[in-house]
Amino acid sequence: xxxxxxxxxxxxxxxxxxxxxxxxxxxxxxxxxxxxxxxxxxxxxxxxxxxxxxxxxxxxxxxxxxxxxxxxxxxxxxxxxxxxxxxxxxxxxxxxxxxxxxxxxxxxxxxxxxxxxxxxxxxxxxxxxxxxxxxxxxxxxxxxxxxxx
Amino acid sequence: xxxxxxxxxxxxxxxxxxxxxxxxxxxxxxxxxxxxxxxxxxxxxxxxxxxxxxxxxxxxxxxxxxxxxxxxxxxxxxxxxxxxxxxxxxxxxxxxxxxxxxxxxxxxxxxxxxxxxxxxxxxxxxxxxxxxxxxxxxxxxxxxxxxxxxxxxxxxxxxxxxxxxxxxxxxxxxxxxxxxxxxxxxxxxxxxxxxxxxxxxxxxxxxxxxxxxxxxxxxxxxxxxxxxxxxxxxxxxxxxxxxxxxxxxxxxxxxxxxxxxxxxxxxxxxxxxxxxxxxxxxxxxxxxxxxxxxxxxxxxxxxxxxxxxxxxxxxxxxxxxxxxxxxxxxxxxxxxxxxxxxxxxxxxxxxxxxxxxxxxxxxxxxxxxxxxxxxxxxxxxxxxxxxxxxxxxxxxxxxxxxxxxxxxxxxxxxxxxxxxxxxxxxxxxxxxxxxxxxxxxxxxxxxxxxxxxxxxxxxxxxxxxxxxxxxxxxxxxxxxxxxxxxxxxxxxxxxxxxxxxxxxxxxxxxxxxxxxxxxxxxxxxxxxxxxxxxxxxxxxxxxxxxxxxxxxxxxxxxxxxxxxxxxxxxxxxxxxxxxxxxxxxxxxxxxxxxxxxxxxxxxxxxxxxxxxxxxxxxxxxxxxxx
Numbered sequence: 001x002x003x004x005x006x007x008x009x010x011x012x013x014x015x016x017x018x019x020x021x022x023x024x025x026x027x028x029x030x031x032x033x034x035x036x037x038x039x040x041x042x043x044x045x046x047x048x049x050x051x052x053x054x055x056x057x058x059x060x061x062x063x064x065x066x067x068x069x070x071x072x073x074x075x076x077x078x079x080x081x082x083x084x085x086x087x088x089x090x091x092x093x094x095x096x097x098x099x100x101x102x103x104x105x106x107x108x109x110x111x112x113x114x115x116x117x118x119x120x121x122x123x124x125x126x127x128x129x130x131x132x133x134x135x136x137x138x139x140x141x142x143x144x145x146x147x148x149x
Numbered sequence: 150x151x152x153x154x155x156x157x158x159x160x161x162x163x164x165x166x167x168x169x170x171x172x173x174x175x176x177x178x179x180x181x182x183x184x185x186x187x188x189x190x191x192x193x194x195x196x197x198x199x200x201x202x203x204x205x206x207x208x209x210x211x212x213x214x215x216x217x218x219x220x221x222x223x224x225x226x227x228x229x230x231x232x233x234x235x236x237x238x239x240x241x242x243x244x245x246x247x248x249x250x251x252x253x254x255x256x257x258x259x260x261x262x263x264x265x266x267x268x269x270x271x272x273x274x275x276x277x278x279x280x281x282x283x284x285x286x287x288x289x290x291x292x293x294x295x296x297x298x299x300x301x302x303x304x305x306x307x308x309x310x311x312x313x314x315x316x317x318x319x320x321x322x323x324x325x326x327x328x329x330x331x332x333x334x335x336x337x338x339x340x341x342x343x344x345x346x347x348x349x350x351x352x353x354x355x356x357x358x359x360x361x362x363x364x365x366x367x368x369x370x371x372x373x374x375x376x377x378x379x380x381x382x383x384x385x386x387x388x389x390x391x392x393x394x395x396x397x398x399x400x401x402x403x404x405x406x407x408x409x410x411x412x413x414x415x416x417x418x419x420x421x422x423x424x425x426x427x428x429x430x431x432x433x434x435x436x437x438x439x440x441x442x443x444x445x446x447x448x449x450x451x452x453x454x455x456x457x458x459x460x461x462x463x464x465x466x467x468x469x470x471x472x473x474x475x476x477x478x479x480x481x482x483x484x485x486x487x488x489x490x491x492x493x494x495x496x497x498x499x500x501x502x503x504x505x506x507x508x509x510x511x512x513x514x515x516x517x518x519x520x521x522x523x524x525x526x527x528x529x530x531x532x533x534x535x536x537x538x539x540x541x542x543x544x545x546x547x548x549x550x551x552x553x554x555x556x557x558x559x560x561x562x563x564x565x566x567x568x569x570x571x572x573x574x575x576x577x578x579x580x581x582x583x584x585x586x587x588x589x590x591x592x593x594x595x596x597x598x599x600x601x602x603x604x605x606x607x608x609x610x611x612x613x614x615x616x617x618x619x620x621x622x623x624x625x626x627x628x629x630x631x632x633x634x635x636x637x638x639x640x641x642x643x644x645x646x647x648x649x650x651x652x653x654x655x656x657x658x659x660x661x662x663x664x665x666x667x668x669x670x671x672x673x674x675x676x677x678x679x680x681x682x683x684x685x686x687x688x689x690x691x692x693x694x695x696x697x698x699x700x701x702x703x704x705x706x707x708x709x710x711x712x713x714x715x716x717x718x719x720x721x722x723x724x725x726x727x728x729x730x731x732x733x734x735x736x737x738x739x740x741x742x743x744x745x746x747x748x749x750x751x752x753x754x755x756x757x758x759x760x761x762x763x764x765x766x767x768x769x770x771x772x773x774x775x
Contacts, residue, residue, distance in 0.1 A: 015465075016464065016465045016466075017463065017464055017465045018465065019465035020445075020446075020448055020462065020465055021445070021446070023448070024407065024446060024448065054467060055465065055466060055467055058450065058467040058468065058469075058622075059448035059449050059450050059468070060448070060449035060450060061407055061448040061449035062448065076369070077369030077370050078368075078369045078370030078526070078527070078562070078565070078566070078596070078598050078612070078613070079369075079370045079526040079527055079532075079598060080369075081369075081609075081612050082527050082528065082598065082600060082604055082609070083527075083528075084750065087749050087750060090747065090749065091727055091747070091749050091751075094727060094728070094747065095727060114408065115367065115369050115449075115451065115616070115620075116367075116368070116369035116370065116371070116372075116408075117181075117408060118181060118182075118366070118371075118372035118375045118408070118409065119181060119182050119185045119217075119372070120217075120369075120370050120371075120372055120524060120526040120532070121182060121217030121218060121220075121524075121526055121532035121533055122182060122185050122186060122217065122220070123526070125185060132181070132184070132185040133185070134185045134186055137751075137754060138725070138727065138749050138750065138751040138754075139725050139751055139754070139755065142725075142727070
């Protein structure tokens with residue numbers, strides 16, 4: 001088992017309840033769930049790799065490919081939808097040349113959609129890394145993206 | 150308990166010193182929404198100002214007071230003066246505000262929205278007299294935006310944990326009795342009487358019982374729970390203690406969305422403070438009641454708001470609902486009796502216990518007692534978090550509190566993606582569990598989304614159904630296959646390829662899914678389509694028969710055009726067009742190549758605001774397909 005995974009695992013007990021918290025910690029550390037990580041978790045919790053893939057693929061949070069340097073999340077909650085969130089996403093897909101859930105070839109941006117960021121009164125919102133940008137327009141978003149390398 | 154009383158006295162003294170401020174206090178509304186509006190930048194500006202001008206002042210981060218459209222909000226309280234609130238503060242106005250208060254000794258009245266004093270003050274209105282605030286009754290939200298959510302002493306000073314102390318002096322059965330008398334119903338959406346659920350769990354056999362706080366606020370367009378936890382976490386935690394004592398649970402879990410990092414942070418801080426004050430652990434406040442709380446982060450699955458799916462998720466499984474019975478109150482987490490209460494239900498409990506059931510029944514109406522929080526969003530003038538008595542008419546919420554819509558009101562969606570879309574004729578409908586159900590909608594967790602003439606009803610119905618379809622766990626056939634088929638039909642209609650028969654199919658499918666689905670997600674998923682079919686049938690027919698989308702939203706049915714006579718050739722649109730569809734030299738009318746246009750609205754927006762002529766770009770119904 002690779003060393004860093006072990007330090008994550010050892011913070012948790014071996015109860016099956018801990019599976020999701022472990023997956024969350026692994027993703028926080030590495031940005032995604034690698035096949036190796038799944039092997040390590042499987043041994044530690046004594047549950048099959050299949051079960052782990054079954055559980056992890058059920059939840060939208062987990063990803064299995066390496067993320068980009070910056071994550072761009074377009075909110076498609078109701079309020080954002082009504083105020084044009086889908087157009088922002090479409091423009092990003094076109095501009096970055098990737099589909100939602102993918103990473104650009106140069107690994108600069110990973111594009112995702114989220115169901116709701118809970119800032120509905122400031123819609124439409126886009127989250128770039130940890131910062132939330134409110135009342136976004138296509139034009140402002142294009143400008144904003146230039147600030148990320 | 151004596152120990153806590155001492156702490157409370159200390160806290161009250163601290164609070165009095167705090168409120169009786171010798172030093173000026175600057176409050177920064179720094180919940181997620183305030184932060185998204187730029188509150189943290191202002192915070193560092195304030196700190197810089199204090200440092201540079203060498204004035205003394207306390208800076209406090211508070212939660213959300215509700216009117217999100219006013220964000221970022223900064224309040225200044227000078228010694229002996231009322232607290233003054235400033236809205237939509239920019240870096241520039243901030244300097245003026247600080248200078249006015251600290252150098253001239255008067256408020257910057259021009260930029261102020263309201264004050265918290267009792268008398269008139271420099272011509273500024275009282276904050277609670279503002280049209281958005283006045284009709285509200287704030288019980289759950291009473292502390293939001295007013296106290297520091299990261300300081301337990303401030304919560305104690307405003308009678309925090311008094312409800313718990315009262316509860317611990319009663320028997321658990323008496324606590325359940327109070328909640329029964331108060332008539333509290335589950336605020337998560339279903340409206341099941343809280344005391345009934347509790348009684349079943351209390352009487353269920355089993356040594357170990359669990360209390361789960363459901364903070365998996367999944368409805369897009371709803372943020373009541375996030376705001377409450379970020380602004381007043383101890384209210385929810387005190388409610389958990391009261392509920393756990395009543396049902397006999399010794400372990401508590403808060404299941405919260407991972408998308409709410411600030412709320413999780415504030416809960417962790419609050420829980421640590423509770424431990425320090427003897428409010429968690431064994432023999433709480435010297436009673437025989439022992440309880441501890443753990444936080445579990447959700448992993449992004451809407452269906453996990455459903456009780457049995459939520460339990461599955463906590464157990465480390467796929468979050469799929471189970472058929473009931475057995476109900477979780479008898480056999481829930483790890484097979485033990487489990488109560489799952491919503492954040493808002495729990496946040497209400499301290500108030501009921503502290504002030505008594507009779508006090509609570511003064512609000513609301515028979516069968517629908519108390520208040521409910523709503524997130525009022527969409528095409529409305531004053532969006533935000535509000536709390537009103539149950540039974541308040543929709544009209545009052547939309548027009549008095551929300552200030553109405555900018556254009557023409559078209560519809561309001563209650564209950565999030567599982568609710569219904571109501572037309573103008575229902576504006577006088579009182580908002581209570583039964584009235585909403587009678588017109589095919591639901592109360593839900595409290596999302597209210599207002600739509601105007603620019604919103605396409607078919608597109609919205611498709612949006613909601615697309616959401617529930619994607620979130621369907623896939624366990625039962627009606628939901629898995631049925632919702633998918635409905636989305637396909639709606640998709641056809643928005644592309645202008647629908648037939649009148651499709652409407653009948655939608656209706657039949659919807660009715661079948663409602664009856665046949667296993668859990669609440671499936672049973673309510675068709676609501677948006679069924680209600681819009683009922684109240685906005687004409688708009689569906691326009692899409693089908695005339696291939697016309699009157700809101701100019703459905704992209705296949707519209708096209709963009711440059712009006713040559715109006716275009717001044719300013720090139721603004723050429724610059725913003727992401728696909729190079731608009732071309733033309735400066736000072737000459739531009740050309741728009743419809744085959745390249747992706748209908749992103751960029752040119753339309755920039756033409757309206759920047760171009761000299763304005764409105765030279767129009768959206769109109771596309772030529773009918775042959």
